[in-house]
Amino acid sequence: MKSITLDETDLHLLDALQRDASQSNQALAERFHISPPTCLRRVRRLREGGWIAAEVALVDPAHAGPLLTAVVEVSLDRQDADSLAAFEQRVVPDEAVQQCYRVSPGPDFVLIVTVGDMAGYQALAQRLFTSDANVRNVKAFFSLARAKFSTRLPLAGLVAPPG
Numbered sequence: 567m568k569s570i571t572l573d574e575t576d577l578h579l580l581d582a583l584q585r586d587a588s589q590s591n592q593a594l595a596e597r598f599h600i601s602p603p604t605c606l607r608r609v610r611r612l613r614e615g616g617w618i619a620a621e622v623a624l625v626d627p628a629h630a631g632p633l634l635t636a637v638v639e640v641s642l643d644r645q646d647a648d649s650l651a652a653f654e655q656r657v658v659p660d661e662a663v664q665q666c667y668r669v670s671p672g673p674d675f676v677l678i679v680t681v682g683d684m685a686g687y688q689a690l691a692q693r694l695f696t697s698d699a700n701v702r703n704v705k706a707f708f709s710l711a712r713a714k715f716s717t718r719l720p721l722a723g724l725v726a727p728p729g
Contacts, residue, residue, distance in 0.1 A: 570615035575600065577721045579608055580617060584718040587621040624717070634687055635680045635709040639673035640695065643702045650674065653700065662690050673705070 572580075578598050582589060589597075595605035612618050627633055642649055650668060657663050657677065665678040681687050687706070695701045 570611060570617070572617070572724060576608060576612060576617075577724060579605070580612060581718075581721055583609070583618065583621075627712075632683065633680050634683055635678065635712070636687060637707045637709070638677040638679055639703075639705040639707075640675040640677065640701060641673045641703040642675075642700050644700055645674055649700055653698070656698065657694050660690070660694060662686070663694075673703070 575598055579594060582594060582597065591602055591606050591609070594609070595602040598605070600608070609618070640653070642653060653675065654666060654668075657675075658666055662679045662681050663677055664680055667676045668674065669676050679687070679690060681690055687708075691704065691706075695704045
């Protein structure tokens with residue numbers, strides 16, 4: 567992956583694609599006043615440069631049936647590099663784990679997990695936490711409502727002024 571320098575047009579394209587990656591090349595080119603071939607080259611360069619990691623469809627949870635989302639704090643007994651990596655290697659592949667963060671201060675990890683119901687959470691807790699002798703403490707916060715969800719990263723300020 568080669569490093570690329572972004573200009574304002576690149577940032578506008580990235581922001582537009584974060585909002586809706588299904589936009590056609592023609593629509594993006596028209597919106598940002600560039601030619602379709604130029605737009606295609608820029609988006610391809612953004613992909614090859616690693617700025618665009620994936621293009622996915624976000625499923626509306628309202629259509630998926632009842633779901634239980636939890637924010638889970640996990641503290642480990644040992645925080646050496648191998649212990650932290652071992653915990654990550656076990657939880658990251660689990661389908662119910664949507665996000666995993668190493669954090670400081672406080673707990674060692676914060677996970678965002680989604681399961682079908684409380685029985686699903688209990689199975690996840692057994693699978694990921696109870697069976698791990700290095701897990702010292704788990705604190706789960708169950709979502710009652712979701713006020714905001716976004717995968718969009720703020721890009722303002724990433725371009726250095728010309729000069």
